[in-house]
Amino acid sequence: MGMLTKEQAGDIFDRIRKLSTAEGVEVLFSGGHFALTRFANNVIHQNVAEENYVVSVRSVFGGKTARATTNKFDEESLRQVMRSAESLAKVQQADADLLPMPDSRETSRNAGARDTPVRHFVETAGITADFRAEGVQKIVGVAEKHNLTAAGVFSSGESVEGIFNSRGVSHWHMQTSAEISITMLGADSSGWQKSNSPDVANLDPLKLAETAARKAVDSANPLEIPAGKYTVILEPAAVLDIVGFMFWDYSGMAILDQRSFLTGRIGTKLFGENITIWDDVAHPLQTGSPFDGEGMQRQRVELVQNGTVHRVVYARATAERMRGSEYKDQVGVIEPTGHGFALPNEMGEMPLNIVFAPVNDPQTVEQMVASTERGVLVTRLWYIREVEPFEKMLTGMTRDGTFYVENGRVQGGLRNFRFNESLIHMLSHVEAMSVPIRSSGEESFDMVVPAMKVRDFNFTEVTKF
Amino acid sequence: MKHVANWALNIAAQRGASFADVRVIAHRSRALTTKNGKVGSASDAESVGMNVRAIVDGAWGFAASSELGRGAVESTSARAVEIARASARVKKQGVRLAPEEPAVAEWNSPYKIDPFTVSVEQNIDLLLKIDAELRSVAGVTLAEANLNFNREEQWLWSSEGADIHQTKLSTGAGYAAYAFAGNEIQKRSYPNSFGGQWQNKGYELVEELKLLENARRIGEEAVALHKAEQCPEGKYDIILDSSQLGLQIHESVGHPIELDRVLGMEANFAGTSFLTIDKLRNLRYGSELVNVVADARLEHGPGLGTFGFDDEGVAAQCTPIITNGLFTGYLSSRETAHSIGADRSGGTLRAEGWNRLPMIRMTNISLLPGEKALSLEQLIAATDRGILMQTNRSWSIDDKRYNFQFGCEIGWEIKGGKRVRMLKNTSYSGITTEFWNSLDAICSRDEWTLWGTPNCGKGQPQQIMGTGHGAAASRFRGVKVGSAFKSM
Numbered sequence: 001m002g003m004l005t006k007e008q009a010g011d012i013f014d015r016i017r018k019l020s021t022a023e024g025v026e027v028l029f030s031g032g033h034f035a036l037t038r039f040a041n042n043v044i045h046q047n048v049a050e051e052n053y054v055v056s057v058r059s060v061f062g063g064k065t066a067r068a069t070t071n072k073f074d075e076e077s078l079r080q081v082m083r084s085a086e087s088l089a090k091v092q093q094a095d096a097d098l099l100p101m102p103d104s105r106e107t108s109r110n111a112g113a114r115d116t117p118v119r120h121f122v123e124t125a126g127i128t129a130d131f132r133a134e135g136v137q138k139i140v141g142v143a144e145k146h147n148l149t150a151a152g153v154f155s156s157g158e159s160v161e162g163i164f165n166s167r168g169v170s171h172w173h174m175q176t177s178a179e180i181s182i183t184m185l186g187a188d189s190s191g192w193q194k195s196n197s198p199d200v201a202n203l204d205p206l207k208l209a210e211t212a213a214r215k216a217v218d219s220a221n222p223l224e225i226p227a228g229k230y231t232v233i234l235e236p237a238a239v240l241d242i243v244g245f246m247f248w249d250y251s252g253m254a255i256l257d258q259r260s261f262l263t264g265r266i267g268t269k270l271f272g273e274n275i276t277i278w279d280d281v282a283h284p285l286q287t288g289s290p291f292d293g294e295g296m297q298r299q300r301v302e303l304v305q306n307g308t309v310h311r312v313v314y315a316r317a318t319a320e321r322m323r324g325s326e327y328k329d330q331v332g333v334i335e336p337t338g339h340g341f342a343l344p345n346e347m348g349e350m351p352l353n354i355v356f357a358p359v360n361d362p363q364t365v366e367q368m369v370a371s372t373e374r375g376v377l378v379t380r381l382w383y384i385r386e387v388e389p390f391e392k393m394l395t396g397m398t399r400d401g402t403f404y405v406e407n408g409r410v411q412g413g414l415r416n417f418r419f420n421e422s423l424i425h426m427l428s429h430v431e432a433m434s435v436p437i438r439s440s441g442e443e444s445f446d447m448v449v450p451a452m453k454v455r456d457f458n459f460t461e462v463t464k465f
Numbered sequence: 466m467k468h469v470a471n472w473a474l475n476i477a478a479q480r481g482a483s484f485a486d487v488r489v490i491a492h493r494s495r496a497l498t499t500k501n502g503k504v505g506s507a508s509d510a511e512s513v514g515m516n517v518r519a520i521v522d523g524a525w526g527f528a529a530s531s532e533l534g535r536g537a538v539e540s541t542s543a544r545a546v547e548i549a550r551a552s553a554r555v556k557k558q559g560v561r562l563a564p565e566e567p568a569v570a571e572w573n574s575p576y577k578i579d580p581f582t583v584s585v586e587q588n589i590d591l592l593l594k595i596d597a598e599l600r601s602v603a604g605v606t607l608a609e610a611n612l613n614f615n616r617e618e619q620w621l622w623s624s625e626g627a628d629i630h631q632t633k634l635s636t637g638a639g640y641a642a643y644a645f646a647g648n649e650i651q652k653r654s655y656p657n658s659f660g661g662q663w664q665n666k667g668y669e670l671v672e673e674l675k676l677l678e679n680a681r682r683i684g685e686e687a688v689a690l691h692k693a694e695q696c697p698e699g700k701y702d703i704i705l706d707s708s709q710l711g712l713q714i715h716e717s718v719g720h721p722i723e724l725d726r727v728l729g730m731e732a733n734f735a736g737t738s739f740l741t742i743d744k745l746r747n748l749r750y751g752s753e754l755v756n757v758v759a760d761a762r763l764e765h766g767p768g769l770g771t772f773g774f775d776d777e778g779v780a781a782q783c784t785p786i787i788t789n790g791l792f793t794g795y796l797s798s799r800e801t802a803h804s805i806g807a808d809r810s811g812g813t814l815r816a817e818g819w820n821r822l823p824m825i826r827m828t829n830i831s832l833l834p835g836e837k838a839l840s841l842e843q844l845i846a847a848t849d850r851g852i853l854m855q856t857n858r859s860w861s862i863d864d865k866r867y868n869f870q871f872g873c874e875i876g877w878e879i880k881g882g883k884r885v886r887m888l889k890n891t892s893y894s895g896i897t898t899e900f901w902n903s904l905d906a907i908c909s910r911d912e913w914t915l916w917g918t919p920n921c922g923k924g925q926p927q928q929i930m931g932t933g934h935g936a937a938a939s940r941f942r943g944v945k946v947g948s949a950f951k952s953m
Contacts, residue, residue: 037551038925040730044552048926049544050529050820052514069510071531084509091585092504093593129526129551136555151732153925181925183733190732257501258606258645346498346505346609382736385859387872387949388890389650395870395949397863399736418861418868418894420949442734460948461894463868464739 004053004160006172013164016082024060024101025166028342032159037132040151042140059085063094065344099317102294103167110297110338114282116290119198124176127156135205139182142209148216152182163295173289182208183400184216189413191215192380192400194440198287215379215401219413223404224462231375232457233368236439236449238381244444246392246423250303252318253348255327261390262309266331269308271427274359277304279351285438285448286353293342301337315340315349354447356436363432368453370408377403384443392423417459429455470622472535473517476542482519486623489515490819495614499592514819517545523559524552529820563802563810565779567626572773574633576667580614583668588612595680599642602684610640627778636670637663637919642687651690653874655683657708658857663917665767686875693887696876698947702851703893704844704940709873711916711934712857717897718757719830721866722786724801735923736864748792751901757787759796761828766915768933770828777823779812796825817928824924831935835907841938844906846882853877854891870894870949892949908937
C-alpha cells in the first residue's frame with residue numbers, strides 16, 4: 001500500500017467511532033516504510049525493508065480506560081480491536097485522575113510557539129536499495145584505501161503519526177529519515193561516526209567514512225594508562241549518550257513517584273552556570289512530531305537555566321495531580337506541556353527533543369585539545385547504566401576512538417576505560433563547550449548537544465583493548 | 466497459509482533467487498501493570514505479517530509486509546530479490562549455507578493454562594493485592610507490578626522444502642518496591658529485577674512464583690537498605706544468587722559466543738568478541754567446575770530460548786559451550802557454520818517478529834549445576850569472608866566482552882560462615898575469563914533456576930529477544946568489589 005494519508009486515517013477513525021459504545025474513543029496511527037542496508041567486513045551482509053501500519057484504539061468508560069492495537073485494517077479487525085479496547089477498559093477500576101479526552105482547543109493551547117519545520121523530503125522518501133548500496137560502496141572504498149575494515153548501516157524511511165479523538169482532535173505528522181553509521185576497524189583500533197537527518201542531502205558518507213578511518217588509524221597501537229580522574233573531552237555523541245540518562249527524571253510523574261533525582265531539587269543550582277537546556281521540538285535540528293500521546297501540542301520548555309533546575313514537563317493528568325500534591329509549591333510552573341505518552345501508561349511524560357543552549361565562547365574540539373595539559377579525548381561511550389539513581393551515578397565504557405592528550409596535542413590511542421561518574425558532578429565541571437550540533441549515539445535518543453571538556457571525570461578501570 | 470508461501474517462493478524463483486524462505490507470523494500480547502494502588506496500563510496488541518528472505522547472485526535480500534493478499538506477498542517477494550541484487554553490488558564471496566535436511570513439522574510449547582483465558586479482573590486483582598502488600602510496609606514510596614503474556618504462531622517454508630508450524634506461549638510476572646528517603650532511592654524486586662521471571666509457560670508460572678507470599682519481605686528489604694552499611698571496597702569472595710548469575714552468564718558467555726559478533730558482523734552496534742576462532746578448544750574459559758551449554762531443547766526446560774526449530778528451520782540442539790572449563794562451542798547459523806569447520810548450523814537463528822531478519826541469538830545459555838549436593842545455606846556456611854549479592858541492579862560490559870561491572874540490589878556480608886549484616890549499593894567488576902576461572906563452588910540442581918531475560922537487544926534495526934539462563938548460586942574467589950562507588 002502507499003503511505004497512509006490523514007484522510008484515510010480519518011475515515012478509519014470515523015468507522016471505529018461509529019462502532020464504539022464507549023463514551024470516549026481515541027485512535028492513534030503510526031507506521032510507514034523503512035529500509036536498512038547493513039555492511040561488515042567491507043561487504044553488504046544484511047539488507048532489509050519493511051512496510052507496516054498500526055492502529056491503536058483507546059476507549060473510555062466512566063474513569064476507566066484501556067488500549068488495544070492491531071496492524072490489520074480490514075473491517076472485522078477494526079471491529080475486533082475496538083471490542084478488545086472496550087472489554088479491557090470495562091473491567092478496570094475507575095481512576096479518579098483520568099481526565100476527559102482533550103478537545104482541539106485544548107490540544108492547541110500551546111499554539112503561538114514556532115512552527116515545526118518541514119521534516120518530509122521527497123528525495124529521502126524515494127531512496128532505493130541501489131542508492132544505499134552506492135553509499136556503502138563509497139564507504140568501503142575509504143576503508144580499503146586505509147587498509148581498514150568497515151561495518152555499519154545506511155538506512156532510510158518515511159513515517160506517519162496521527163491522533164484522532166471523539167472530541168474533535170485530529171493531528172497528523174509525516175517525516176522522512178536517513179542515517180549512516182560507520183565503524184572502521186584496524187588490527188588493534190577502531191573509529192566511529194554516525195549522522196542522521198530527515199533530509200538525506202545532509203548526509204555525506206565519504207566525509208563520515210574519512211573521519212571514522214582517521215580515528216582508527218590514529219588510535220592504532222593503543223597505550224595503557226592507569227585509571228583515575230582525568231580531564232576529558234567528550235565529543236557530542238559521547239555527551240548525548242551519557243546525559244540522556246537523566247531526562248526520564250524531568251517529568252512531573254517522576255517527581256510524584258519519588259523516583260526522580262530532581263525530587264526536592266527543582267529551583268536549586270545542581271549544575272554549572274554554563275549549563276542551560278531546553279526541550280524544543282521546533283528547533284531546526286530536531287525531529288519528531290509536534291504533538292504528544294493525547295494530541296497536545298509540544299511546548300518549548302526551559303528545563304535547566306544557568307545550572308539551576310528550572311522546570312519539568314507534564315502530561316495533562318500529571319499536571320492536575322501535581323497541582324493537588326505536597327510538591328505543588330516546590331516545582332515551579334505546573335501546566336500540561338505536551339510531553340505525555342499515549343495513555344494508559346505508568347511513566348507519564350518526558351522531554352524528547354533536548355537542545356543544549358549555545359555558550360557565548362564556544363570552542364572547537366581542536367581548541368579544547370590545545371588547551372589541555374593532560375587528558376583523554378573520547379569519541380563514543382557504550383553500555384551506560386545507572387549505578388545509583390539519586391546522584392545519577394552512571395557506569396559505562398569508552399569505545400571506537402579513545403585518545404591520550406598531553407601538552408595540547410593528541411598523542412595517540414588509548415586502551416578503553418570504564419567510568420563511574422555522577423551526572424551532577426560531570427555537569428558541574430564543564431570547562432568548555434562547542435557549538436551544539438544534532439548528534440546521534442546508541443544509548444540515548446538523538447539530541448542537539450555540544451562537545452564538552454570536563455574536569456575530573458572518573459575512570460575506574462581499564463579494559464584489555 | 467501455504468498459499469502465501471507458494472506465491473512468494475514462486476516469484477522469488479522466477480526472479481532468480483537461488484534460495485528463499487518465507488515466514489508468516491501472528492503475535493498476540495497482553496500487558497498489565499499496577500503502580501501505587503492503581504492500574505498503570507492495560508493493553509492488548511496483535512501484529513500479523515510475512516517476510517521473504519532470498520539469496521540472489523550470492524547475496525541476501527529481505528522484505529516484510531503486514532499485508533497477506535496475493536499482490537502484496539508477490540511484490541514483497543520481488544522486493545526481497547531486488548534488494549538482494551543491490552547487496553550483490555558490494556560482496557566478495559557468495560553466501561554459503563550449511564546443508565540442512567528440510568523439516569516438515571508441527572511444534573507447540575507446552576503449557577497448562579492458556580494465560581489469555583484468565584480474566585483480566587483476576588489478573589488485576591492479583592497485581593493490586595501485591596501492590597497493597599508492598600505498600601503496607603512503612604517507607605515504601607513506590608510499588609510497581611506487572612503481568613505479561615505472549616503468544617506467537619509461526620509458519621516457515623523454504624525453497625528447499627521446509628514446512629514448519631510452531632506456536633510458543635510465554636509469561637512474565639514480577640514486581641518492585643522503591644523506598645525514597647533523604648538523598649537515597651533503594652529498590653528491591655521479586656522474583657527478579659526488570660520485569661521478574663519470564664518463561665515459555667502458561668499462567669501456571671504466575672501460580673508457581675509465590676508472588677504475594679514474598680511481597681512483604683521485599684518491601685521490608687527495600688526500606689531496610691537505607692539503614693544498611695555501604696558495600697566495602699576491596700577483594701572479596703562473592704556468592705552470586707541464581708538470578709544475578711543468570712545475567713552474568715548472559716553478558717560474559719552468551720554474547721561473546723555469538724559467531725556473527727566473532728566474525729565482525731555486529732561491529733558497528735553490539736560490538737565484536739574477544740573469543741576469536743583460534744580460541745575454540747584452546748581457551749581455558751573458566752575453572753574445571755564450569756560447564757555451560759546452549760540448549761534450545763524442551764528437555765532443558767521452558768526457557769525463553771526453548772523452541773522446536775529455529776527461524777531457518779534447524780531443529781533445536783544442545784551445544785557444549787564450556788566443558789570442564791575449556792571453551793568448546795559457538796552459537797552458529799547455516800551461513801556461519803563453515804567458519805568454524807562445522808557441517809551443520811547450531812540452530813540459533815531467531816527474529817523478533819515478522820518484520821525482522823533472523824539473526825544469531827542466544828537460546829538457553831546455562832551453567833550446569835554442581836554434581837555434589839550443595840545448598841545456598843551450605844555454601845554460605847563454607848565461606849569464611851565474603852559477600853552474597855542478590856538481584857541485578859545495573860549491568861555493563863565492554864564491546865568485546867572483557868571488562869564487566871554489575872551492581873546488585875542487596876548484599877549480605879558473610880563472616881565465619883554466617884550472614885552478619887545487610888549491605889547496600891553492592892557492586893563487583895572484573896575481566897571475563899579471570900572471573901570464570903575464580904569460580905570454586907556451584908550449588909546443586911535444587912538451587913538451579915532457568916531464568917528468562919526478555920529484553921536482549923541486538924542488531925540493526927535493533928531486535929529485542931527473550932533468552933534463557935539456568936544457574937545455581939555459585940562462589941567466586943578474590944573478586945574486585947565496590948569500585949563503582951569509589952568516588953562517592
